[in-house]
Amino acid sequence: MSESIIGACIPQVTARTKVSGTAQYAGDLKMAGMLHGKVLRSPYPHARIISIDTSRAKALKGVKAVLTGEDTPTRMWGSARKERRILAAGKVRFAGEEVAAVAAVSDEIARDALELIRVEYEELPTLLDPFSALEPGAIEIHDGTGNIAYETHVDRGNVDKGFDSAAAIYEATYEMPPQYPGYLEPMGTLAAVDGDGRITVWAPTQSVFMSRSRLAEALDVPHSRVRFIQTMTGGAFGAKAVEDANTPIAALLALKTGKPVRLVNTRLEDFLGAPTSMGATVWLRMGVSKEGLIVAKDSMIIGNNGAYTGLASHVIHVTSMRSDSMHRIENVRARGKLVYTNHIPSGAFRGFGGQQMAFPLNSHLTMLAEKIGMDPVEMQLRNAIQTGDTSVHGWVMRSCGLSDCIKQSTEAIGWADKRGSNKSAPGTGAIKRGLGVAAGIHVSANRQLGNWDGSTAVVKMNEDGRVTLLSAESDMGQGATTMMAQVCAHELGIPISHVTVSQPDSDVSPFGIGAIASRVTIIAGNAVRMAASEAREKLFAVVAEKLNVQASELQVENGAIVVKNNREQFVSLPDAVRLHLFRHGGEGVYAKATYDPPTVMADKNYYGDVAPAYSFAAQAVEVEVDTETGQVRLVQSYTSDDCGKALNPMAVHGQTSGATAQSTGWALYENLDFQDGRLMNGNFADYNMPTANSVPTLQSGIIESNDPNGPYGAKGASETAILPGAAAIANAVYDAIGVRINSLPITPEKVLAALREKRNEGANHA
Template sequence: MQSVGKSVRRVDAVAKVRGMADYVDDIFVKDMLQVKVFRSTIANGRVKKLDVSRARALPGVVVVVTYEDVPKHTFPTAGHPYNKDPKHQDVADRRLLTDRVRFFGDEIAAVVAVDELTAVKALRLIDVEYEQYEPILTAEAALIDGAVEIHEGTKNIIARSEYQLGDWEEALAQADEIFEDEFSTSTVQPCALENHGAYAYMDASGRVVVCTSTQIPHICRRVVGQALGIPWGRVRVIKPCVGGGFGSKQDVVVEPLVAFLTTVVGGRPVKLVLTREETFIASRVRHAIQFKLKTGVKKDGAIVARQMTAVSLNGGYASHGHAIVDNSGEKYRHLYDQLAIKFAATTVYTNMPAAGAMRGYGIPQVMFALDCHMEDIARALRLDPLDFRLKNLNKTGYTDPILGITVRSNGLPECIAKGRRLIRWDEKKAARRQQSGPKRRGLGMACFCYTAGTYPLNLEIAGARIVMNQDGSVQLQVGAVEMGQGSDTVFSQMAAETLGIPVDMVHLISEQDTEITPFDTGAYASRQTYISGMAVKKAAAEIKDKVLRHCGLMTGISPQSLDIADAWVVDHKGARVMPLAEVALDGYYNLACAAPFTADVTNSATTNPLSYGCTFAEVEVDLATGKVKVLEIYNVHDSGKIINPQLAEGQVHGGVSMGLGYALYEQMIFDPATGEPLNNNLLDYKLMTAADTPEIGPAFVETDEPTAPYGNKSMGEPPVMSPAPAVRNAILDATGVKFNQLPMNPHRLFERFKAEGLI
């Protein structure tokens, strides 16, 4: 391997470090107008009266648009591939502006002004009167008989689903012990560095052009077309640099409104960038999910029957809706084996911010419930918790009976062994059999599994285009989206590896533009290195084949005996035949057969491998304060072959940090009487700082995934999935107290320790 497997420098590093990378809010164009949204100050109700006359009269205000001025139809916002079957399409429950308020901060009107200050002043001049209903903030309140319907005709239920495999009653009857428990997770915000923002204008042909911070430019184009009720081809979406998304930008949040507003002001550019406070409530959050588990186990630790029921809180709009909790139900069955399994889930509307995709897509929630439950069972049966997991893991060769995906590589046993060594599990366990005093230490671990894409539930398609320049370097264009995770660098490495050239001879065009960029559904589901990587490899292989055939014409040497290495065409013994640049130049200017070397490839993937891994954590718990200090934490991954070790380690650092925040600090809090968010800012929302972050230990067990372009599997989301249950299990080990609710913050721990008589 010349490029793959090496820690080459990020291709966007210099531009970002020097401040040369342009994000949406860096871009200003002539005659640009600024947009501010008038948001509801209640969580549930209707607008009885809206007076915008004073705002319209303010000098500098160009237009004020209300719910009365926008199209009457609804549209979906989730960043899923389009499905031609109406029964499998996303829920279309959103309007550009609304008089039916469904969460605190819902969008009622929009002001377009010559500058931001004028737009803010205009918002203060809008008068509104509401018909207010009691806010619905829990599943119980949403589902109670007679509850006000947040969306008419739904009974506050977005969807329900269930499955059963095997004879569950018969399998449960074989159990020696039956364990039942409940777990719940919290609503958290992705808190990407860059807030949501977009601007739109109309070009000379009358098409709407949207420049936006998005993970899904091609899907965004379709949703904007649906929202405006215009043909999708009349929309163009451009994605500049993106300052992080973590799934929140896999939703079309601000783009439809600016696209509509530019049509109102004659095509002038209009920009809307949310404030941090707005981003907390008006973008997307992680679903809070409540789980009930029931597991039947033999005395030797063999699981015979498992059952899970889940209720997911979705907020005021469907967004990704039931897909999140359904995904948790899939991974629930993928990790551990059993004779029979049952799963049932319900997703409900509440009067809170819309929950959508967030790093892990339902798996951090279910792994918290599942692997805490596994820990509790092992302890109750007096079994080693690592051996108990190893005994029940699904093995290589496992084929999912519903989706049909097959496990062809599984390094989880080796991951567990590696984590055990790194944290010195056996040594520390033996040294702490008896603990006392106000500070106690404990060890915990948890496992996870995750797919690389969404096949066969959704289309998995990606495009790549390569053009070889006269000097033998190449231009690489992909529809896949770089949003900070390093995909542009990895694709450059893959193209270089396949072509046999240095990475610096690959010039990747990072900006996605639906007018010219190959079709790709976007950055989500940890799919790009696997799915889009296939397209890159195929395109590079096609270029290589054309180069070698042309070199054969130039030299009379059979193309089958030629190769490319270090930008030279070489023979079968590795001897240099001619520089690649000479072949490329001849391809452009040969009088007899000039044909520049190009490739335009679309790959539709029909495989989906599982990545595996685990987290090992050591904590110190201060009983008197409830404070938890993470002393050591190791995140060990089977992500197949690692394409770029340094980038992979960066993913682990970021994911573990996010997972620790989920475990110990973060939650969005709402006033139960009004539904108003109480901590929608970075002062009151307890996001982990550098001072709170422990030393994080990334580790890898490399397997070779045969279906992948270079043996690789998913890496982006997995690091966030198992830190929370690992920390919870470590707290249990230290104190003997179970915590089944996130976050495990000092207040919650102190109250439990006090109730348990530990303080």
Template structure:
């Protein structure tokens, strides 16, 4: 077919960008409904305490207060992903500082805040377990009575690990520690809930999955799913934090049902720090064996992860840390043990990269260390170990495409790697170094259940323009634009003639949502199916009207026309109208579904994704040996996205991911004091700003995956994975200090430099 209207492969502004920059996009916090109330939540000041007494009478009597909820008069059904271990409002015991204890709905925000102050709660403080070591100690109290503090455990042993280590020329073991990162999205969590005229619950919310929100609401509120409607409002970023691990939409719904009035619940930034799960902190002990050429012959991993007071998605995140990176290499000998532990700290959960960042910090740091000990370029070590297209990994992952080798090539060329690595070491105050790291991620993931598909519904209106319904969420990454591009390409119509509606569980087909870098590959393929079904209907009618076989038709210039006889044509608008206005007619309304031919893992074995993404990053840093300050001088990240359907969007995602990785590595550190978040605001929680970042650069590798739409696969997560270890490796290259515990702070650099001096002085005396 002709493609003169196609935008595929071209830079395209996001289809919802204009609404956002003009302030017309409606976020959940913007929604106003008649008679709307304002919700507020009262949170525990203690990490662990018994609730002795709650008196809400004064709050209930305050003029303007319409509902007051506690654990005693709100739904008791516990929720969670892997373990149902969390009630929406605490009952009897609080398990982290910030846990939701009570909620109110009032006529104004000020009244709601005043009502919180009038709730009288008596607590009996209990000793908290604030670290995994305390929680795992013999005789430790149980965070959840009747359940071990060891929430979840993973263990596997493939190949002959002991023989692999015995054959190794070099064996290295070290322990690494990673810390939690707050998502830092621009829009805090927000929801508006109401009971409509038919008694159905309607919820507008900032989310990455409207249907997962509806499913949880139905289960917790004990309501039929069909009595609940969830609409995804315009969402200002998610990064994993807006899946289904916070309680915002649940509390808004409970208040609306109690008050029988619309309720808006919007977190301020401090509340969002308390409510939103941060990334999972892990302590990783890694042991690798390599032969003389730098090929990995054995790998052993031990992980202890702190999920906080509730588990949420952390078992799945730890699973990723424990095994995903194994599939990046050809090594067949792997052993892993991973333990997830309850503590009395704020819960952790999904974050961009979903467990990959933690393990790849350790693995890439390890590879750099061992490459140096073997006298090899770490880039060459990555190349020698990289799995290739057509191969099957140690865990049964079938690699249909990989551009890792090209990603490495782009990085070393962009950074002038060889020249900078070969330069003479500086002895001055400011010293420079370079570092590199590599990564892999999934595009889709058959682990929630035995389905990892998507359905797109497409309607051709009587003017020949198209409406697309999908419940895959756009949270700023460009999902709506991608769907519009694909439909416009298949029908060869202008992008402006395609409108993608917001996810709405009443009108959109069931989808899982934005997670696991799945939307481009699964929804993109579904959009192709739907658009081609619509084209078939247009062609079938045009074939009758023009009296030619379908094979001789094409779409161009908003018309179906006979190939080679452009004067014989019918407009799409005329065909859409004719499809209705005839005997037995109906509008052109089609659905297209696509489900990856993957498999649920059995004993952690199986091809879980239709495609796998790869990335590499090279950086240059400057380290001030007097202050310990690390300055990022240059960065280049290369992203294997299969096929760049919208290159400018891919670059935006890659550089945004790199910025988050830089923040995690150098600046961001969630600080707890006695279990309480001490820096839950943007004044004290230091995120990278434009003046702390160099001009971020990125490259695209198009490996053209056989399962992807036009070869495309995920392009939003893999690029966050190599940043932190690349920086750590560059710091070592500059000053010889190996930082194994993130973030890389000036204090740690100075401590490392001091230890090096003492070591040299000790050697001199000897």
């Protein structure tokens, strides 16, 4: 077998179809007789639905169905809580909630029909932030909840005793807004119903089986009555796990009309319907010893759930405790409340709650380092968890490159020289420069959705010696298909172009959880490796019989199975496949393997080794702050990613750069602007995101810690790099101008206000 394909820079196998414009996304799909779906959304964040008159819309020529909440199944659906209907019934709970849906013969007619629907609302008091929702006497968004969707409480060691021993203590509150996922492809669905009433859905998704389950639940039909096929997916970042209602609405319209229905969000509709990241307010208190070791950590997280509970209950759990496992720490206490508000529902997002604690935690470490006169890099290194350690929450570090990430990133930007030459190299005049560093931890897979975290892969060899690979693990742009093809090709000794990875299809693919929790490389990669290895051994067995040698004497080389010590004896791969098939009792070469990692589901106190590996990242930045305009400019950034083994370094660098850009947006630019609960900037013209002009050349490095559970040592490399960015930038701003911004994004207005406050404090002290 050739070793070159593992660790080689390989373009994504889907790249040609994407750049040539031949890739088929959900919005490109068409079927004979297809209808076009459109959705009427609530203009109010909280209101009672008094009446809906659809008569004029139904009478419009070309309209085939007009549905309201009264036409939907009464069974509730949702991820963590079963609390919503496909269309709103009785009440609307956020501006943009789906109230009615239309299917018509054209997009234009469907839009015209929406204009003809008349809805009478009775406005209700609106709760726009979690603190208002928690006030005594606040109206309940969902009856009987007290507006609390979920609570978490973790307590380890003796936090109070730890604070008593601290040489320095720092306490602050941080505010973080929700973030729109910002993928290129808005959500879209094509749904069709066959003559037996069975529903087939084509949609971008991170998991065909999770999506099928939620859709079957929403429609109140058995799982086997739904077939879910993943289309080419133009980005997801956590938001395409069917927490939104696009797919259920399209499927319901198809059921009601008996015709295929395509429903594709406009960008504004996607802003209104897609789950955002969880906005959060975090109070954090930490203490360190005179040596810079963390002796106590206490936190309280208030999370903005929005109107319905998707995966945000899991998100706030991660915010509460995941970052603790990045450090050698014994005393931690975390409390969290996920609170209903009349906002767009929050849910899964890249980093999955890790960034909501990474920003406060890393900001704190820099402030505590200053209090005891220590370089922030030294404080990060002294507390960094190491290979062989077990964290405070029971996570076993079989591989850990955290310290190496911190060293690599800070050395790359010249940390020691720039700080040593004049602390922060502040520049002259109005322009000040500063340095910042931060780090993060993420899981590679997570045993939390039941006591199974596995993946099954099927390798089917065709008569030409090429392979069709079946898996339910989704590629949403991160390169999962390329990774699986790469592993399969390596094990079978064939070119990667000879491996075709089928699109996930719940009717055909073996069961799999999908692209969540950075699990695909380590879990699916192992399953593919095992299945391909089994297929190779099946071929070796028939070739060994043919050549009258032992299977151990064979190897794959240049498209043939050869005898190691006599290369003149060989059988081509196509001939080997035919040998396996065309014989008494023969069959096609078909190999199936399942990998379920040796992990431990957390107990009722959240203690357990939940992942087969843990990934780490660190980022060091240099910023420039204009003290006259308040503008912050990222001058230099270097992000180091511990991905175990880089199976495809080009893909890892691409993911790291994308994550860095996304975290930069959250830190400096992105903010959903609501007025009276209504979104005002639901488009890319008004929603500020980082552009090529606003970020420098993004540099990144790879730390290969080679995890024993990973395929060839690999672990996740798509999410961890988003975690350090906001804190690294905030720390650099503080280093430059001496003011701490604890509220994201760090806008010019906030910088100028903080500088004014600093000047006023100086004048008062004088």
